[in-house]
Amino acid sequence: MSSKLPVLLLLTAVLMTSVAVSTIPASNALIQRDFSWLNDNHLTVLTGNTKVCGDHLCAPGEWDKLQTSINSAQLGNQTGKGASTTVTPTTVPPTTTPSVSPNVCMMVKSALTSENVSSAVAQVILSKLGC
Numbered sequence: 001m002s003s004k005l006p007v008l009l010l011l012t013a014v015l016m017t018s019v020a021v022s023t024i025p026a027s028n029a030l031i032q033r034d035f036s037w038l039n040d041n042h043l044t045v046l047t048g049n050t051k052v053c054g055d056h057l058c059a060p061g062e063w064d065k066l067q068t069s070i071n072s073a074q075l076g077n078q079t080g081k082g083a084s085t086t087v088t089p090t091t092v093p094p095t096t097t098p099s100v101s102p103n104v105c106m107m108v109k110s111a112l113t114s115e116n117v118s119s120a121v122a123q124v125i126l127s128k129l130g131c
Contacts, residue, residue: 105131 051058053066108129112122 102131105129 051063053062
């Protein structure tokens with residue numbers, strides 16, 4: 001009986017292994033892509049299949065412009081590869097000093113005089129504030 005026990009245990013282990021291999025599905029990371037679904041658009045289902053342009057939802061017409069620019073860049077029709085483009089400079093609006101209420105001007109003036117700040121420095125500070 002003692003000589004049959006190791007053989008019985010080995011046979012049981014082989015049977016259990018074969019059952020496990022046949023019932024557990026094999027995973028394969030190298031599965032070929034299914035080309036029956038070719039839609040690679042970046043969509044979000046959260047807002048009703050809206051297209052995503054970078055880090056924001058696309059505005060009307062923005063998706064087509066994005067696709068055109070991607071296609072032209074991939075074909076080599078981008079700026080710097082022989083294509084001539086006209087660059088329009090951006091204009092910056094002039095900065096204006098914020099309008100400060102008279103109460104703030106009075107409080108700043110009284111704080112400067114209480115700290116014994118010279119009148120020239122106080123005048124510069126008040127002019128920078130727009131007082």
